[in-house]
Amino acid sequence: MGILLALIPTVCWGSIGLISGKLGGTSYQQTLGMTAGAVLFGLFSVFYFHTAISGMAMIVGVASGLCWSVGQFEQFQSMKFIGISRTVPISTGLQLVGTALAGVLLFHEWKTTRMVTMGTIAVIVLIAGAALTSLRDSKAKASAAGQPMQAGKGATAIIISTIGYVLYTVIVNASGLPSQTVIFPQSLGMILGATIFVLFSHQKVMHKATAKNIMTGIVWGVGNFFMFMAIPSIGLAISYSLAQCGIVISTFGSIWLLGEKKTGREMVYITIGSLLVVAGGVTLGLMK
Numbered sequence: 001m002g003i004l005l006a007l008i009p010t011v012c013w014g015s016i017g018l019i020s021g022k023l024g025g026t027s028y029q030q031t032l033g034m035t036a037g038a039v040l041f042g043l044f045s046v047f048y049f050h051t052a053i054s055g056m057a058m059i060v061g062v063a064s065g066l067c068w069s070v071g072q073f074e075q076f077q078s079m080k081f082i083g084i085s086r087t088v089p090i091s092t093g094l095q096l097v098g099t100a101l102a103g104v105l106l107f108h109e110w111k112t113t114r115m116v117t118m119g120t121i122a123v124i125v126l127i128a129g130a131a132l133t134s135l136r137d138s139k140a141k142a143s144a145a146g147q148p149m150q151a152g153k154g155a156t157a158i159i160i161s162t163i164g165y166v167l168y169t170v171i172v173n174a175s176g177l178p179s180q181t182v183i184f185p186q187s188l189g190m191i192l193g194a195t196i197f198v199l200f201s202h203q204k205v206m207h208k209a210t211a212k213n214i215m216t217g218i219v220w221g222v223g224n225f226f227m228f229m230a231i232p233s234i235g236l237a238i239s240y241s242l243a244q245c246g247i248v249i250s251t252f253g254s255i256w257l258l259g260e261k262k263t264g265r266e267m268v269y270i271t272i273g274s275l276l277v278v279a280g281g282v283t284l285g286l287m288k
Contacts (some may be wrong), residue, residue: 037217065189
């Protein structure tokens with residue numbers, strides 16, 4: 001039963017890019033709509049978990065949520081620049097590498113020679129997988145006018161996104177607070193960050209695409225909820241590892257459902273790269 005519960009975040013989080021891509025809107029509209037949905041889930045979590053939110057939990061949660069909003073906004077930006085099928089595997093791989101390095105350098109999680117060896121191999125596998133998914137067929141590259149500029153923007157967006165996502169998890173881990181107590185404060189930080197982006201962008205967000213993307217946030221919240229439901233049964237490591245398999249849904253769903261064009265050679269790169277990212281993520285998860 002625990003495994004089935006843990007597969008729900010896999011489907012939910014793996015579908016986020018597809019849902020937001022199908023619903024449309026700018027990165028600003030997608031981020032604001034998604035965070036509004038996350039706030040609705042955050043309110044639900046307060047009543048379900050009966051959590052008492054302290055002042056420290058509020059500070060930690062809002063700070064973590066602000067970092068998440070940076071990570072999610074820049075990931076949406078990258079999806080616009082280089083596509084979902086490239087963004088998600090690269091982003092997932094770099095996030096896992098970043099959190100692994102943070103665990104080693106800040107929290108000293110790799111305590112034995114075996115853990116250091118396995119962790120190093122897993123990080124190399126993740127980097128190799130992320131690199132493979134970013135490769136383009138030379139023929140496709142030659143025929144894609146303006147692609148180098150978009151690729152540069154996509155790379156910048158992914159780097160900023162990775163920093164935001166890694167800080168999002170590191171802040172909570174460093175606080176030592178139970179995860180349930182920061183879910184609602186996190187959602188407030190998320191929507192605050194999204195609002196700041198919108199105010200500085202001067203873009204129109206009072207749009208039906210913003211309202212539609214509330215569904216994206218609810219789907220993300222459902223995945224988060226079932227993650228917490230699965231952890232008591234099968235543990236955090238296995239739950240988190242299974243969630244990484246969602247990149248398969250995002251990557252291949254964007255190609256088959258959203259019509260992202262790939263050559264046969266690029267499909268080989270993406271398939272092998274995605275499998276390597278999943279393998280590296282599962283290895284890191286089982287080490288914890």
